[in-house]
Amino acid sequence: MAPLLRRALFIGGTVVVLLVLSLVLPQTLDPVVFRIVMLSGIAIIMAVSLNLINGFTGQFSIGHAGFQALGAYGAAALTVYGHNALFGYLPKAGPLQPGLAGFFQGAPAILIAMLASGLLAAAVGYLVGLPSLRLRGDYLAIVTLGFGEIIRVVIENTDVVGGPRGFSGNVEAGVLTPRLTSFFWVYLVVVLVVVVSRNLRFSVQGLGFLAVREDEIAAQAMGVDTTRTKVIAFVLGAFFAGVAGALYAHYEFTLSPTSFGFVRSFDFVTMVVLGGLGSITGSVLAAVLLTALPEVLRSSLGSVQGLDQYRLVTYALLLIILMIVRPQGIFGRGELRRDTFFRRGKRPPATPLTGA
Amino acid sequence: MAPSSDRLVLEDLHVYYDAIHALRGVSLTVSPGEIVTLIGANGAGKSTLLRAISGLVRARSGRVAFGEADITRAPASVIVRRGVVHSPEGRRIFANMSVRENLELGAFSRNDKAGIARDMEHVLTLFPRLRERIGQNAGTLSGGEQQMLAIGRALLTRPKLLMLDEPSLGLAPNLEREIFRTVENINRESGVAVLLVEQNAHLALAVAHRGYVLETGRITLEGTARDLQSNPEVKKAYLGEEGAP
Amino acid sequence: MSDFLQQVVIGVQLGSIYALIALGYTMVYGVLRLINFAHGDVFMVGAFVGFYAARALKLEEQPTLAGALITLLPVLLLAMVACAVLGLVIERLAYRPLRRAPRLTALITAIGVSLFLENAGQLLFGADPKFFPSVTPQGAGATLNLGGATISKDQLVLVVAAALLMAVLWYIVQRTRIGRAMRAVSHDADAAALMGINTDTVIAFTFGLGAALAGAGGMLFAALTYAKILPLMGIAIGLKAFVAAVVGGIGSIPGAMLGGLLMGLSESFVRGSGFSRWTEAVAFVLLIGVLLLRPAGLLGRFAPEKV
Numbered sequence: 070m071a072p073l074l075r076r077a078l079f080i081g082g083t084v085v086v087l088l089v090l091s092l093v094l095p096q097t098l099d100p101v102v103f104r105i106v107m108l109s110g111i112a113i114i115m116a117v118s119l120n121l122i123n124g125f126t127g128q129f130s131i132g133h134a135g136f137q138a139l140g141a142y143g144a145a146a147l148t149v150y151g152h153n154a155l156f157g158y159l160p161k162a163g164p165l166q167p168g169l170a171g172f173f174q175g176a177p178a179i180l181i182a183m184l185a186s187g188l189l190a191a192a193v194g195y196l197v198g199l200p201s202l203r204l205r206g207d208y209l210a211i212v213t214l215g216f217g218e219i220i221r222v223v224i225e226n227t228d229v230v231g232g233p234r235g236f237s238g239n240v241e242a243g244v245l246t247p248r249l250t251s252f253f254w255v256y257l258v259v260v261l262v263v264v265v266s267r268n269l270r271f272s273v274q275g276l277g278f279l280a281v282r283e284d285e286i287a288a289q290a291m292g293v294d295t296t297r298t299k300v301i302a303f304v305l306g307a308f309f310a311g312v313a314g315a316l317y318a319h320y321e322f323t324l325s326p327t328s329f330g331f332v333r334s335f336d337f338v339t340m341v342v343l344g345g346l347g348s349i350t351g352s353v354l355a356a357v358l359l360t361a362l363p364e365v366l367r368s369s370l371g372s373v374q375g376l377d378q379y380r381l382v383t384y385a386l387l388l389i390i391l392m393i394v395r396p397q398g399i400f401g402r403g404e405l406r407r408d409t410f411f412r413r414g415k416r417p418p419a420t421p422l423t424g425a
Numbered sequence: 426m427a428p429s430s431d432r433l434v435l436e437d438l439h440v441y442y443d444a445i446h447a448l449r450g451v452s453l454t455v456s457p458g459e460i461v462t463l464i465g466a467n468g469a470g471k472s473t474l475l476r477a478i479s480g481l482v483r484a485r486s487g488r489v490a491f492g493e494a495d496i497t498r499a500p501a502s503v504i505v506r507r508g509v510v511h512s513p514e515g516r517r518i519f520a521n522m523s524v525r526e527n528l529e530l531g532a533f534s535r536n537d538k539a540g541i542a543r544d545m546e547h548v549l550t551l552f553p554r555l556r557e558r559i560g561q562n563a564g565t566l567s568g569g570e571q572q573m574l575a576i577g578r579a580l581l582t583r584p585k586l587l588m589l590d591e592p593s594l595g596l597a598p599n600l601e602r603e604i605f606r607t608v609e610n611i612n613r614e615s616g617v618a619v620l621l622v623e624q625n626a627h628l629a630l631a632v633a634h635r636g637y638v639l640e641t642g643r644i645t646l647e648g649t650a651r652d653l654q655s656n657p658e659v660k661k662a663y664l665g666e667e668g669a670p
Numbered sequence: 671m672s673d674f675l676q677q678v679v680i681g682v683q684l685g686s687i688y689a690l691i692a693l694g695y696t697m698v699y700g701v702l703r704l705i706n707f708a709h710g711d712v713f714m715v716g717a718f719v720g721f722y723a724a725r726a727l728k729l730e731e732q733p734t735l736a737g738a739l740i741t742l743l744p745v746l747l748l749a750m751v752a753c754a755v756l757g758l759v760i761e762r763l764a765y766r767p768l769r770r771a772p773r774l775t776a777l778i779t780a781i782g783v784s785l786f787l788e789n790a791g792q793l794l795f796g797a798d799p800k801f802f803p804s805v806t807p808q809g810a811g812a813t814l815n816l817g818g819a820t821i822s823k824d825q826l827v828l829v830v831a832a833a834l835l836m837a838v839l840w841y842i843v844q845r846t847r848i849g850r851a852m853r854a855v856s857h858d859a860d861a862a863a864l865m866g867i868n869t870d871t872v873i874a875f876t877f878g879l880g881a882a883l884a885g886a887g888g889m890l891f892a893a894l895t896y897a898k899i900l901p902l903m904g905i906a907i908g909l910k911a912f913v914a915a916v917v918g919g920i921g922s923i924p925g926a927m928l929g930g931l932l933m934g935l936s937e938s939f940v941r942g943s944g945f946s947r948w949t950e951a952v953a954f955v956l957l958i959g960v961l962l963l964r965p966a967g968l969l970g971r972f973a974p975e976k977v
């Protein structure tokens with residue numbers, strides 16, 4: 070009974086804490102800081118879900134932004150074009166009601182949107198993953214890269230979602246993408262993806278994952294169904310990327326296909342590798358770092374002529390140097406990582422939240 | 426092929442793969458003209474030992490010396506030039522190149538045209554099958570022929586010490602014996618020392634002068650081939666029932 | 671018919687540029703199993719070196735084609751040498767320290783090098799497009815007619831130059847000592863080292879050679895198609911050239927040439943048939959199609975992954 074009670078307490082506690090923070094933070098935090106907090110949360114979901122694929126099973130997926138794009142556009146199209154049929158109670162444009170009322174007003178819509186976009190991305194992930202996971206590591210990387218680019222081009226050529234101009238809603242009907250994403254939903258999914266990753270890591274299934282990463286042939290010999298394991302990781306990763314897309318779509322005013330290109334995918338891969346392949350903590354912290362750093366630099370230095378280039382040159386150099394000095398990532402390193410993991414496992418899994 | 430007075434000496438060699446301690450203080454010697462065999466179960470570290478000697482993996486501590494030279498930290502390409510040659514497990518021939526190109530690659534680090542031609546001729550006499558297939562793609566050779574090519578290629582580096590990793594792997598018994606006879610011949614004719622890693626302890630001890638038993642990264646037994654053949658533990662663990670008198 | 675031929679001409683021209691870049695991807699992947707994402711940016715550097723060299727030498731339009739070729743040759747060589755040096759420096763500083771690191775780490779480093787070159791390029795060269803001066807004679811007789819299709823002499827020179835460079839490469843790889851070492855390392859680096867081949871030297875040489883070809887591609891592209899020279903011009907072209915290398919079978923030199931040509935042709939036909947907005951996706955549809963049918967690419971061998 071005790072574990073069940075503990076689980077109930079954990080879930081209840083998380084919901085209450087997140088809800089309170091969700092009502093308080095937007096009022097108290099500086100808007101720039103709050104924006105960083107929100108974008109960091111979405112980046113965490115992307116990085117941790119990619120870590121499921123790249124870190125746990127050692128496959129290279131470098132098209133993760135493609136799944137996010139699918140989720141984002143799918144969810145936005147659903148809430149905009151399904152406005153009359155499903156979400157007529159939402160305002161056609163502008164913010165939800167303030168406070169708790171707004172939360173309950175938006176909850177069903179964002180839940181449906183997240184679930185739908187997650188399933189859409191997962192289904193596409195399955196279709197892409199099943200045939201291509203038989204390919205060698207690098208080829209999988211290339212296929213995922215290509216898949217991400219195809220998604221982008223398809224979006225650019227789909228006029229109902231704005232094509233190359235971007236999508237902010239059905240302008241003729243006056244329905245704009247509703248602003249459904251609140252702190253609560255972003256960080257609920259953050260907790261969810263971390264808990265799911267952690268449980269997978271320690272379950273029998275998770276041992277299968279690690280075995281695939283360490284030595285695929287040996288894992289096969291020990292009876293681990295490597296293709297199945299890889300497909301599960303891939304589909305789960307895609308699911309969460311889709312959900313992150315839904316959150317992103319209902320946070321930003323406008324979606325633009327160019328913000329989901331392969332350069333964006335590289336950002337997520339960088340987060341995972343920088344954090345330490347396979348380390349959930351590492352992915353979380355790297356996601357926050359890489360989201361906050363450019364924003365902080367931008368807001369503190371302003372937009373002096375040419376400064377952006379210096380910033381990016383510095384960023385690139387730092388990346389190269391970090392990889393050379395610390396090829397295992399900042400937070401993940403050989404045995405130390407495993408030790409950290411076991412210690413971490415005994416604490417409540419919500420700790421990574423401190424990263425935000 | 427050059428007889429020499431260079432002795433291979435390993436002192437307390439430790440090798441790690443990440444966290445795995447693969448070799449735990451191995452010391453051994455191979456004297457000029459000797460055939461020494463290394464027997465042990467799968468995963469005992471036999472291949473790792475050869476890879477550490479030939480420079481493919483780096484030892485964390487300990488020392489490898491060949492003659493006067495300390496080769497512990499030398500890169501693989503330099504170690505070959507010193508006359509220590511490793512014919513790796515699984516033959517690892519260049520399948521997309523011709524038999525001739527494979528053999529010529531063996532002579533990559535040499536400049537003595539006449540010497541290379543002489544050694545080439547010698548190898549082709551040793552393995553007439555290779556002469557028949559000289560222009561063929563090495564990938565089309567049978568397993569036995571590939572093994573001959575791997576040994577021939579190693580001989581063209583002009584070794585003083587030839588290290589063979591599982592030369593009989595996957596070969597039919599008659600081919601197995603043929604390969605071992607050739608190894609014996611090479612050793613007898615030209616005085617090349619041989620360090621032989623082999624699953625088939627019967628065959629290995631039959632051709633070797635001395636042997637070492639490697640268990641989970643440590644040398645647990647050493648002695649002359651004859652002593653090892655009659656050692657009850659070796660009989661039980663590596664020679665099976667057939668080994669019993 | 672003439673329309674068809676015209677697309678073929680454009681496709682072959684584009685394809686030879688892709689092929690020149692794809693060769694570098696494929697050779698480096700062969701010896702190092704690294705997708706060198708910075709390679710497309712080396713192409714960009716080649717274009718800029720060509721542009722600045724042309725400006726410094728005050729190149730102008732020549733009355734004869736032969737004169738133009740003699741004028742362009744030193745610029746081409748300079749771009750190739752500069753890029754070869756750049757390739758060597760990148761390999762030495764960014765990739766060699768990671769020889770034993772996880773492959774994903776090296777991939778991230780490659781992405782970092784690519785970002786560095788792009789942004790350093792923007793700092794150094796500015797974001798305004800630059801144009802190579804026209805050196806080949808432009809007046810009457812600058813174009814030939816072939817069964818209704820128009821071929822400019824520029825196009826002809828570009829394709830012939832690319833073909834010559836590839837012939838030289840083929841000679842180096844198949845007929846020289848270092849070429850044989852490259853093939854050996856590409857097939858099995860450990861076994862090559864055991865033959866006394868210094869794999870570090872071979873890898874560095876391969877980087878230099880690949881970068882020289884990309885530099886040549888950049889210079890030829892700038893000088894003969896009069897395209898905009900921009901710090902970010904290497905991203906899209908590089909990505910497509912990389913896809914071409916994979917389609918042809920990464921690690922395979924003839925595969926890179928074939929893949930490049932195929933990429934150029936399919937792009938030209940898609941653009942010519944009114945689906946120009948989909949051009950960007952063509953490369954990737956081709957890629958995924960080929961990989962699913964022939965996982966190692968058209969001319970690639972399917973080598974089992976060594977653990």
